[in-house]
Amino acid sequence: MPGHPRAEAFKADGNKYFKGGDYKAAIAKYKEATSIDPNVPAYWSNMAACYEKILAYDEMEDAARSCIKADKNFVKGYFRLATALKAKNDLEGCIKALESGLAVNSSNGDLKRMKKELTELQRGETVAAYIRKCEEQTANGDIGGAFKTLELASRLDAGNPDIERMMARVKPKYERQEASRRSGLSPDAVAKERGDDSFKNAQFEVAIEHYTKCLDLLQRKGESQSDLAMKAHSNRAACYKQISNFDGVIEDCTAVLEVDPENVKALVRRAQAFEGVERYRFALQDVKTVLAMPYVKVGKSNMDMCNMMQHRLNRTVQQLKAGNC
Numbered sequence: 567m568p569g570h571p572r573a574e575a576f577k578a579d580g581n582k583y584f585k586g587g588d589y590k591a592a593i594a595k596y597k598e599a600t601s602i603d604p605n606v607p608a609y610w611s612n613m614a615a616c617y618e619k620i621l622a623y624d625e626m627e628d629a630a631r632s633c634i635k636a637d638k639n640f641v642k643g644y645f646r647l648a649t650a651l652k653a654k655n656d657l658e659g660c661i662k663a664l665e666s667g668l669a670v671n672s673s674n675g676d677l678k679r680m681k682k683e684l685t686e687l688q689r690g691e692t693v694a695a696y697i698r699k700c701e702e703q704t705a706n707g708d709i710g711g712a713f714k715t716l717e718l719a720s721r722l723d724a725g726n727p728d729i730e731r732m733m734a735r736v737k738p739k740y741e742r743q744e745a746s747r748r749s750g751l752s753p754d755a756v757a758k759e760r761g762d763d764s765f766k767n768a769q770f771e772v773a774i775e776h777y778t779k780c781l782d783l784l785q786r787k788g789e790s791q792s793d794l795a796m797k798a799h800s801n802r803a804a805c806y807k808q809i810s811n812f813d814g815v816i817e818d819c820t821a822v823l824e825v826d827p828e829n830v831k832a833l834v835r836r837a838q839a840f841e842g843v844e845r846y847r848f849a850l851q852d853v854k855t856v857l858a859m860p861y862v863k864v865g866k867s868n869m870d871m872c873n874m875m876q877h878r879l880n881r882t883v884q885q886l887k888a889g890n891c
Contacts, residue, residue, distance in 0.1 A: 580596040590616075604636060607636040614647075700719070768808075796826065813843065828863075850883060856872045
């Protein structure tokens, strides 16, 4: 709705100055309008547009925030704020502004387009940082670290010529280094690492075969409770989870928990598997065990997941009790 008549007159004068390219004079008029009625978002939005023209991005940010304060549903205010923050290289703040605007109007083309551009820009900066890190690692002789860094970069931007150029240098050195390292490993350790390789390639059944071989070899050596055995059980449980073999998950996680009763990963996986085979009380018991642990040990994602599972499982257990009455 239009504001106070005098404020609207100042706005009209500001628009004339804006069209004529006299942005400072336009700002003065829009300020007059806001002094009369600060609750009309268009005055602040137009002022922000003027500040953008004269590259005064701090003032543009302030005007955009005042625009949003005047009307939280005025989408252009979020676009102005995002534009100012992008110019100030505050990419995180820019994306937050865009997301806030899209929460008001999810179909706004300007906001969607800028968010896409920002996401691409952030990805490019992350990839460039990975490449710089890889170059430093290579120069320091950390070939394994350099290879892992390039793998992370490749997941973000497959086919990037800079990544491929670095990979052509690093990968042969890494493979030679790995071959030398593996030649000194015991057969059980080799089997475990082959399982890891298969898991990374989503070959879960093949990975299970390798982990099983590792565990069989360790059992023959009397090392069925060694650190390597616990890793093999844990990784095989992850494979069983991927193929929905919940009984296998329960068995492997139980083997880990017999040695390490407070292993969070094993407790969470076993709880999920118990729920999968409808053993809800056992699942709830594992979840409660995790929730009783220190937050620092459990971590936010596991804590959030277990809280949700606890609510869900409590409802299910209560429903089952009611049905048996």
